[in-house]
Structure formats: C-alpha cells, structure tokens
Amino acid sequence: MIVAILGGFLLAVIVTWAAKNYAMRSGIMDSPNERSSHTVDTPRGGGLGIILPVLIALVAIWLTNSYDRGVSTGLLLVVVLLGAVGWLDDRYGLHVLLRIAAQTIGGLAVLGTIGTFTHLEIAGNTISLLSLAAPMTLFWFLWMTNLYNFMDGIDGIAAAQAAIAGCVLGIWFTIHEDHVMALCSYVIMAASLGFLVWNWAPARIFMGDVGSSTLGGVFAAMALVAYQTHRIPFGAFLLLFGVFLADATATLVKRILQRKKFWRAHREHFYQRAVIAGWSHAQVTLVVIAASVIMAILGTLEMLHVRPVYLWLPLGLLVLAILAVIVLKKDLAVAE
DSSP states (O other): HHHHHHHHHHHHHHHHHHHHHHHHHHOOOOOOOOSSSSSSSSEOOOOHHHHHHHHHHHHHHHHHSSSHHHHHHHHHHHHHHHHHHHHHHHHHHOOHHHHHHHHHHHHHHHHHHHOHHHOOEEEEEEEEGGGGGGHHHHHHHHHHHHHHHHOSTOOOOOOHHHHHHHHHHHHHEEEEEOOHHHHHHHHHOOOHHHHHHSSSOOOSSSOOOOHHHHHHHHHHHHHHHHHHHHOOHHHHHHTTTTHHHHHHHHHHHHHHHHTTTTOOOSSSSSSHHHHHOOOOHHHHHHHHHHHHHHHHHHHHHHHTTSGGGGGGHHHHHHHHHHHHHHHHHHHHHHHH
C-alpha cells in the first residue's frame, strides 16, 4: 500500500511535468477569454498525471485477478474510454454530442459490468428505484462525469477535492476490509496530490478533460462498487461530493430557468463568482478544501450509521448554504 501511494505520487509529478512540456511544444494551451478565470496562456492535459497511475493500478488488479472481474473490467473501461476521449478533446476539441455519446457508452459499460443502484439510502430513509434503477444509475454516472469537468475552473480545486475524496473512499473501503478498492482510492489521492504540485495557484498546467471527466466517471463507478459490495448508503456519497454536486447542480438549474445556453462555458459557478468578487484562486480552493473535509466527516458518520442518521445530511446542507450566502454577499458588495 505504501509503495503504491508513493509510486502514484511520484509518477504523477513526473508525468504531469512531461505533459506540461509536451503541451507547450504542441500548442495545447488554454488561452484566457471572457469566460476564463485565468489571465495567461496555460498548457492543459495535465490530468494524464492522475490517470496513468490509476490505470496502472487497475491493470495490475485485472491481470492478477485479485478482485471481482466485472468490477475491475468496468473501472478499467471507464478510465480508458473517458481518458482517451478527454485527451482527444484537450488535443483537438470534440463536439459536445460526441463527448456525451462516449460518456454514455462508458456509463452503459458500468451498468453491464458493475450493476445499478437498486435503492437509495439517504439520511436513514430508503427509496426503492424499481424500474428506474438503470436510468438513475446512468444519470448519476453522466452527471458526476460532467460536473467534475464543470468544477475544474480554477487552480487546484478539482485535484484537491479528488485527493480528499480518494483518501476518504480509501478509509471507507479499509473499514469494510476491501483492501483492493482501498488501494485504488489511495492511488487516486496520491496521484491528485502529485498533480497539485504543478496545479496549485498559480497553476503551471491545467487538468483538462482527460483528468476532470475521467475522475468524475471513476468516482461515480467507485460509489456504485461501494454500494454493490458493502451497501454504503447513497447519502454518504452525496455528502462526500456535496460541494461539487451543490455548486454544479444549483448553477445548471439556475441557467436553465433563466433560459440561458446552459451547455456553454460561463463564469457563474459559486467558486468562479468568489474569484470575481476578489478572492484569490488559492483562497477559494482552501475554502473548498475545508468545506469538503467537513462534508467528508458528515458522510463518514452517515456511512457508519452513527445516530441520529437523519441529522448528517441537513447539517451538510447547512454548511453549503452558509458558503453560498457568504459568496452571494461578497458578490453583491462588489456589485454595489
């Protein structure tokens, strides 16, 4: 486990450095525009530094047949498919419909190899999905894949949250004595931290779709694995990924209600509005880290069924509401 963690970290540092140099030579750059939160041309595609260590870990698991073959195959397919499509999008730019089609294929592969959420346990209540099991599981996969991409908009934010989520999932799987999935989770944590060496503000390379979309898909699939093998409540994942889920969902719903072209890039996420209001990228990311740690603790309490189970989700929503109010007040103060 220690060798895998250290190896994942060092490999991520080296691969991200190599990806940065390649991107600069090849012109794979993010140029600032009116929708950007950065001000200088920055190479993208650094998510390869995260994806490669995870891919190596999954290939090793698949070759040694040390875990359920369906699960390891499903996770491997997600990393390969979303990683390849993400890299092509970073390199050449793909039409949104082509990306969605590839993500849907990845989601269907997950359903076929890992299974579905047959019921959702949230705050001590159980909701049976019945005939909606497959479409709801596919929706979860697609939304997680895309929201990670939406939330990768300022230096360090997506990698920091991925490191926290990887660490917490590793702890959860360890508690359930699932050491193989724990190792995969810790490798994600280590690789995300290795990538952060180059991505912390001011970022010298961006994650790109190859990293953000793939991470979202992998986390969605690992949540399904945790549910299938250990019946970890769905509410625990809502809390663990709560900061990203809340920001991306609230922003999308608002843009749809305002009849805006919601599929286009914008600067309306709460974390982007905080930057516009005057906070630095590092300050916003540190706040997100603190909030994500709090949400992870609440998610762990829900996962362990610590009583009163019904309390942890409302407390998480309160944390998110306080953050939203702080950003909105700052936003209004600047506007005035």
